[in-house]
Amino acid sequence: MKITMIGSGYVGLVSGACFSDFGHDVVCVDKDQGKIDALEAGRMPIYEPGLDTLVADNVKAGRLTFTTDLKSAVAGADAIFIAVGTPSRRGDGHADLSYVFAATQEIAEAIDGPTVVVTKSTVPVGTGDKVEAILRDAGHAADAVAVVSNPEFLREGAAIGDFKRPDRVVIGTEDPRAKGVMQEIYRPLYLNENPILFTGRRTSELIKYAANAFLATKITFINEIADLCEAVGADVKDVSRGIGLDNRIGRKFLHAGPGYGGSCFPKDTLALLKTAEDYDTPSRIVEAVVAVNDTRKRAMGRKVLHALDGEPKGQTVAVLGLTFKPDTDDMRDAPSLSIVQTLLDAGVTVRAFDPEGMEAAKKEMPGITYCRDAYDAATGADAVTIVTEWNEFRGLDLRRLAAAMTGKAMVDLRNVYAPADAERAGFRYTSIGR
Numbered sequence: 001m002k003i004t005m006i007g008s009g010y011v012g013l014v015s016g017a018c019f020s021d022f023g024h025d026v027v028c029v030d031k032d033q034g035k036i037d038a039l040e041a042g043r044m045p046i047y048e049p050g051l052d053t054l055v056a057d058n059v060k061a062g063r064l065t066f067t068t069d070l071k072s073a074v075a076g077a078d079a080i081f082i083a084v085g086t087p088s089r090r091g092d093g094h095a096d097l098s099y100v101f102a103a104t105q106e107i108a109e110a111i112d113g114p115t116v117v118v119t120k121s122t123v124p125v126g127t128g129d130k131v132e133a134i135l136r137d138a139g140h141a142a143d144a145v146a147v148v149s150n151p152e153f154l155r156e157g158a159a160i161g162d163f164k165r166p167d168r169v170v171i172g173t174e175d176p177r178a179k180g181v182m183q184e185i186y187r188p189l190y191l192n193e194n195p196i197l198f199t200g201r202r203t204s205e206l207i208k209y210a211a212n213a214f215l216a217t218k219i220t221f222i223n224e225i226a227d228l229c230e231a232v233g234a235d236v237k238d239v240s241r242g243i244g245l246d247n248r249i250g251r252k253f254l255h256a257g258p259g260y261g262g263s264c265f266p267k268d269t270l271a272l273l274k275t276a277e278d279y280d281t282p283s284r285i286v287e288a289v290v291a292v293n294d295t296r297k298r299a300m301g302r303k304v305l306h307a308l309d310g311e312p313k314g315q316t317v318a319v320l321g322l323t324f325k326p327d328t329d330d331m332r333d334a335p336s337l338s339i340v341q342t343l344l345d346a347g348v349t350v351r352a353f354d355p356e357g358m359e360a361a362k363k364e365m366p367g368i369t370y371c372r373d374a375y376d377a378a379t380g381a382d383a384v385t386i387v388t389e390w391n392e393f394r395g396l397d398l399r400r401l402a403a404a405m406t407g408k409a410m411v412d413l414r415n416v417y418a419p420a421d422a423e424r425a426g427f428r429y430t431s432i433g434r
């Protein structure tokens, strides 16, 4: 199959590289010449484990190329995937579809034969209909150009594994020819017996939002239960395990923490709320999830302040982990942003370290000190807080960490350490829901 991927950001690049690894001919398109130059030189625009080798191998095999020239890339394509950004629209939280529609317009002008246009970007229900309308207005008939929804469920940091061994692939189309093309594209997954769900296009679009909203709800639920655990003297890790072992509930996404962040959950929950409102079926549950999660991030900053001995003003806090989760350099909606701001507002000096996120963090948070490693960040600090559970923070030499500090407070917002171990190393230890 010849596949064109429009947009070489996170989703486009990972999907394009994985499709080429399946044996397809893939060309990834992006407007950003700098990005394309970097990719051609083997430099990845994002940090994702395994992506650089996957790209290099497939470029070498001649199956993966990069270009800024959309017209030539679209010529002769069996399928054209739209994987451009759909950020929250400033002001109202609706998904901003301007990039999707602009890409569709360009595709409409470039298509030179029968093909399938696939939306991989996360788009609100009904977007496929609008994409289709643009193509029909440009003179492309339904029997020549079909429009399919094929949402992605990749997690940053685990994206390649998620793509190659997905829990499921969702494909929204009623068009038999398009169905055949999509089947061919995902054939290697069929061979591995990964479930592929064919459904209507609107249903497929909604599945993506419903999945993310459900996961966000699960996290927010356990976060509230964690607060209750603290109040009544229970242990949230055991509560998670105790409920998660029930197959109807499931163990995943029940880790209490500082609140969810990232490029998907915050934006997609908001967009779902907007769609629900537009159709007069408001989602009270998701509304509550969004509000509770927003409040939680600043509350976590206050939790750190409370752990300090005495008046926070003038004290120093070491923040370990800035990205919204480990194995990514992504700072979007990271809890660290609210936590650090709360500390700064209280007159605290912040020393921070993150293994991959410091370049991005510096742009968002110029007013803090960036350190070499965890021990450097802890030097002279009154408290240390673990905000992101990077592997290298799971096995810290706690005695060495404590010895570098002036104070002895540790606020473990990811429940990485056993309370007894931290206390043995000399810490006054607080965590989440224990």
Ligand code: UDX
Residues within 6 Å of the ligand: 152, 153, 154, 155, 156, 157, 212, 215, 219, 252, 253, 254, 255, 256, 257, 258, 259, 260, 261, 262, 263, 264, 265, 324, 325
């Ligand atoms: C998510 C979805 O998992 C993925 O299917 C979708 O395609 C994009 O959005 P991602 O944002 O990469 O992926 O990260 P994920 O691992 O889902 O974590 C999201 C946030 O939830 C992070 O801030 C993480 O720390 C938090 N989280 C996750 C918890 O606080 N507790 C958990 O148990 C799980």
